[in-house]
Amino acid sequence: MSTKKLKDMSEEELRSMMADLLGLDASASLSVCLDRFNAVTAKMTGPQLVAVDEVVYNQLKADAADADHQLEAMAAERRDKIIDQAVKDGQIPYASRDGFRRQLDLDEEMGKKLIDGMQKGRYHNEGASTDEVRDRLRKQMNGEKK
Numbered sequence: 354m355s356t357k358k359l360k361d362m363s364e365e366e367l368r369s370m371m372a373d374l375l376g377l378d379a380s381a382s383l384s385v386c387l388d389r390f391n392a393v394t395a396k397m398t399g400p401q402l403v404a405v406d407e408v409v410y411n412q413l414k415a416d417a418a419d420a421d422h423q424l425e426a427m428a429a430e431r432r433d434k435i436i437d438q439a440v441k442d443g444q445i446p447y448a449s450r451d452g453f454r455r456q457l458d459l460d461e462e463m464g465k466k467l468i469d470g471m472q473k474g475r476y477h478n479e480g481a482s483t484d485e486v487r488d489r490l491r492k493q494m495n496g497e498k499k
Contacts, residue, residue, distance in 0.1 A: 432457040435465060440478050444471040447478045447490065 359367065364383075372381040375389045394402075405413070436454050439445045445453050445468065456464040 428461070432461060435468065439468045439471070440476075443474040443476045443478060444468055446476040 357366070362370070368381075368383045368386060369379055371383075371386040371390070372379055375381075375386060375393065377386060377389060381389075432454060435457060436445075436450055439453065440447050440450055453464065453468065456467065
């Protein structure tokens, strides 16, 4: 089989390659090749092979990668909010925040169930937000006054 790109092949080379791939005689006409191709693909129930231009293909790949990044950013934001609320509600101690966040990264559903099952107000993290708690702890570690 030729190593040429499809776009660089002549119509005769394409027809010959198509006939070979479809198990037809090398001299089969283009219409015979297309009829066989349509008959074979009409029976397919699973994923279908679709030919697209290389530029379109590359754009589809870039769009898919961008969508993956956006979904991951949204998931990270959602998980951060779960942790921030759990600290604010006193369900988890501020010092355990990173461990619980890692649990959410591994299995968000199970991590959320774990946090939801914890009693609110159990830990006194003092502060309306994790930023305030972090700043207070930083000051304490540096020996500063409140």
